[in-house]
Amino acid sequence: MVTKQDVAERAGVSTATVGRVLSGKGYVSSEARAKVEEAVKALNYRRNNLAANLRKRKSNVIAVLVEDLLNPYYMHLAEAMVERAKEKNCIVSLFAVKDRDVRQVLDDLLSNRVCGVVNLAMFTCDFSWYDIFLEEGIRLINCTSTGPKVVVDYTEGMEQALACLKRAGRTRPAFVAGIESWLAPGDLRVKYFFENAARFGLQCDPDLVLCGNYPIVKAPHVGYELCEKLIRSKKPFDSLLCMTDMMALGSLKALFDYGYKIPQDVSVIGCDDLDFTGFFQPALTTIAVDKKAEAYAYVDLILDDEVSDRDVVRVNTKLVERSSV
Amino acid sequence: MVTKQDVAERAGVSTATVGRVLSGKGYVSSEARAKVEEAVKALNYRRNNLAANLRKRKSNVIAVLVEDLLNPYYMHLAEAMVERAKEKNCIVSLFAVKDRDVRQVLDDLLSNRVCGVVNLAMFTCDFSWYDIFLEEGIRLINCTSTGPKVVVDYTEGMEQALACLKRAGRTRPAFVAGIESWLAPGDLRVKYFFENAARFGLQCDPDLVLCGNYPIVKAPHVGYELCEKLIRSKKPFDSLLCMTDMMALGSLKALFDYGYKIPQDVSVIGCDDLDFTGFFQPALTTIAVDKKAEAYAYVDLILDDEVSDRDVVRVNTKLVERSSV
DNA sequence: GTGAAAGCGCTAACAT
DNA sequence: ATGTTAGCGCTTTCAC
Numbered sequence: 001m002v003t004k005q006d007v008a009e010r011a012g013v014s015t016a017t018v019g020r021v022l023s024g025k026g027y028v029s030s031e032a033r034a035k036v037e038e039a040v041k042a043l044n045y046r047r048n049n050l051a052a053n054l055r056k057r058k059s060n061v062i063a064v065l066v067e068d069l070l071n072p073y074y075m076h077l078a079e080a081m082v083e084r085a086k087e088k089n090c091i092v093s094l095f096a097v098k099d100r101d102v103r104q105v106l107d108d109l110l111s112n113r114v115c116g117v118v119n120l121a122m123f124t125c126d127f128s129w130y131d132i133f134l135e136e137g138i139r140l141i142n143c144t145s146t147g148p149k150v151v152v153d154y155t156e157g158m159e160q161a162l163a164c165l166k167r168a169g170r171t172r173p174a175f176v177a178g179i180e181s182w183l184a185p186g187d188l189r190v191k192y193f194f195e196n197a198a199r200f201g202l203q204c205d206p207d208l209v210l211c212g213n214y215p216i217v218k219a220p221h222v223g224y225e226l227c228e229k230l231i232r233s234k235k236p237f238d239s240l241l242c243m244t245d246m247m248a249l250g251s252l253k254a255l256f257d258y259g260y261k262i263p264q265d266v267s268v269i270g271c272d273d274l275d276f277t278g279f280f281q282p283a284l285t286t287i288a289v290d291k292k293a294e295a296y297a298y299v300d301l302i303l304d305d306e307v308s309d310r311d312v313v314r315v316n317t318k319l320v321e322r323s324s325v
Numbered sequence: 326m327v328t329k330q331d332v333a334e335r336a337g338v339s340t341a342t343v344g345r346v347l348s349g350k351g352y353v354s355s356e357a358r359a360k361v362e363e364a365v366k367a368l369n370y371r372r373n374n375l376a377a378n379l380r381k382r383k384s385n386v387i388a389v390l391v392e393d394l395l396n397p398y399y400m401h402l403a404e405a406m407v408e409r410a411k412e413k414n415c416i417v418s419l420f421a422v423k424d425r426d427v428r429q430v431l432d433d434l435l436s437n438r439v440c441g442v443v444n445l446a447m448f449t450c451d452f453s454w455y456d457i458f459l460e461e462g463i464r465l466i467n468c469t470s471t472g473p474k475v476v477v478d479y480t481e482g483m484e485q486a487l488a489c490l491k492r493a494g495r496t497r498p499a500f501v502a503g504i505e506s507w508l509a510p511g512d513l514r515v516k517y518f519f520e521n522a523a524r525f526g527l528q529c530d531p532d533l534v535l536c537g538n539y540p541i542v543k544a545p546h547v548g549y550e551l552c553e554k555l556i557r558s559k560k561p562f563d564s565l566l567c568m569t570d571m572m573a574l575g576s577l578k579a580l581f582d583y584g585y586k587i588p589q590d591v592s593v594i595g596c597d598d599l600d601f602t603g604f605f606q607p608a609l610t611t612i613a614v615d616k617k618a619e620a621y622a623y624v625d626l627i628l629d630d631e632v633s634d635r636d637v638v639r640v641n642t643k644l645v646e647r648s649s650v
Numbered sequence: 651g652t653g654a655a656a657g658c659g660c661t662a663a664c665a666t
Numbered sequence: 667a668t669g670t671t672a673g674c675g676c677t678t679t680c681a682c
Contacts, residue, residue, distance in 0.1 A: 001382075001461065046435050048379075049436050049438065050375070050379040050383075050437075050438050051379050053375045054375045054376050054378075057326075057375070058375075059374075060437070061418065069400045069407070070400055072395065075394045075397075076394075076395065078394050079393060079394040079395060082419050086433070091386070091433070092418060092419060093386065093417060093418045094403060094407050094416075094419065096404065096407050107371060108411070110371055111373070111374050112385070112416060113374065218600065218601075220601045249601065249604050250604055253604050253606060253608075256606055275395050276545045276571065279545045279574050279575055279578050281578060281581055281606045283578075
């Protein structure tokens with residue numbers, strides 16, 4: 001492998017000079033620069049990140065914690081994070097957090113001296129180790145009540161969704177929340193729904209906020225079961241707001257299996273706008289999250305210099321209308 | 326951070342001894358071992374992988390090359406690879422290969438001295454740099470005609486699929502291949518179909534092997550368009566074999582949009598058995614790939630010692646019957 | 651059975 | 667404007 005030393009020798013300068021031209025900081029005469037650049041090309045020099053990382057005492061790996069990778073929403077994020085990270089010379093690694101071994105995962109992160117951690121497994125992750133990460137100078141995003149955060153602001157999207165339901169003449173929406181009932185009130189979607197439904201002539205019956213045990217049970221299953229239970233309960237409803245598109249997928253199927261016509265009998269709205277929700281039957285109307293902005297924010301919060309511990313970046317949402325309302 | 330040196334001092338031994346007990350190789354007196362173990366615990370020592378990697382001249386990162394992360398099949402693989410890699414103390418990083426910057430990605434891999442590369446972007450990846458990787462001792466899987474490989478063996482699955490079609494009384498299947506027509510004949514699914522359809526009383530008309538430009542166009546779109554074209558062509562068909570579940574998703578929708586009833590009018594079979602294909606409408610009958618075996622094979626081929634360059638591991642498939650046939 | 655020491659390749663403080 | 671050099675923390679040979 002070609003080292004900086006090799007380049008320096010070929011260019012007839014010192015490694016420090018090579019370092020200067022490569023990093024672009026410090027004074028270098030244009031002749032020296034030219035020689036170095038020639039040598040770098042000729043030798044096809046490539047920096048050894050292993051060494052650089054050791055020196056910096058920090059790797060160029062951004063860790064992404066997920067409960068499971070099969071959540072397509074995470075993948076939208078991961079995709080954009082990889083893209084953004086590359087611009088900044090970092091790579092992103094996935095870490096699966098399946099409850100019991102959280103501690104071991106964190107050990108792993110520490111051992112690898114990742115440069116930051118994006119916690120997508122907010123329903124699972126244990127925050128007790130936050131201090132260790134701080135001490136080691138590793139930034140955590142979405143890992144605790146303090147520290148930088150990105151929050152998806154559902155205001156706009158929910159507003160449009162409720163308006164859309166109203167326009168369709170709906171009055172009795174149910175909310176397929178899917179998560180545990182003690183978590184539901186904290187969710188911005190649910191909260192916004194409760195606080196604003198009335199304004200759109202929508203009844204909002206706490207009984208119609210359906211909780212489940214996502215993410216232990218997969219989203220489509222949760223959606224199916226919850227919707228099935230709702231149908232069997234005979235409680236009247238004419239529309240469904242779903243926490244995620246994947247839950248909506250399950251709900252759609254339950255509705256179909258029980259003979260409901262969509263959107264004639266019931267309107268359905270999801271959240272996320274996954275790339276294939278247009279292929280659901282019927283194509284799903286859904287609250288789109290600016291996933292690229294969200295993902296970029298994660299990376300930026302980890303890599304940028306001027307990030308304060310109390311930074312919060314908000315990500316926008318908007319309704320994408322298709323055929324399910 | 327706690328270094329090996331710290332541990333050595335506390336235990337009253339040398340770093341070499343600490344190294345011996347930690348690695349489990351070499352002679353260590355049981356007293357020394359006990360003291361070291363005590364110190365490791367007390368100090369909460371954690372190995373710094375950055376340093377270890379530099380020493381080994383190789384990182385503990387397995388690179389996974391993908392065209393885009395939104396393919397759920399990749400995510401099934403990624404999930405299992407992360408799991409397997411963790412057992413062997415490695416982490417997996419995703420790298421997006423969007424055609425034009427392949428070279429840059431490879432530079433990245435080299436620069437990071439990843440311990441191996443799993444190429445999932447077989448329709449996009451450039452193999453010309455294979456030699457460099459070999460020289461640097463980096464293993465590539467599925468990157469070239471030589472080198473270790475894992476091949477998904479569709480024999481069993483296709484056999485069952487064709488039998489299933491026959492049982493359903495179908496005779497005119499179309500094959501939604503989705504990939505470019507020059508690639509199709511090389512695909513094992515297509516190949517098996519051609520060679521064995523007759524045996525099941527299935528006509529196999531080359532005109533009914535529908536090609537497209539996946540992965541440039543996303544799978545569900547390709548599935549939709551191809552199916553739509555087929556319908557409009559008025560060519561008779563009574564069943565669909567789809568290259569992937571996501572293509573099947575698109576095809577299902579096209580069929581539905583044109584008023585076909587499934588499975589009454591046409592039977593549909595996919596490939597992959599993604600975790601949510603049971604929620605398609607109707608639930609999709611599909612050829613399941615042993616994704617865990619596939620993923621583990623990738624990791625093992627990269628990390629295990631006794632891997633020969635011509636190793637090929639075969640992964641099994643089998644039909645999962647649901648409601649679309 | 652144990653310890654000393656030489657790097658791995660890079661960066662940056664310091665000296666010139 | 668350029669060069670020298672001291673580590674970063676680990677592994678491993680070699681000497682005791």
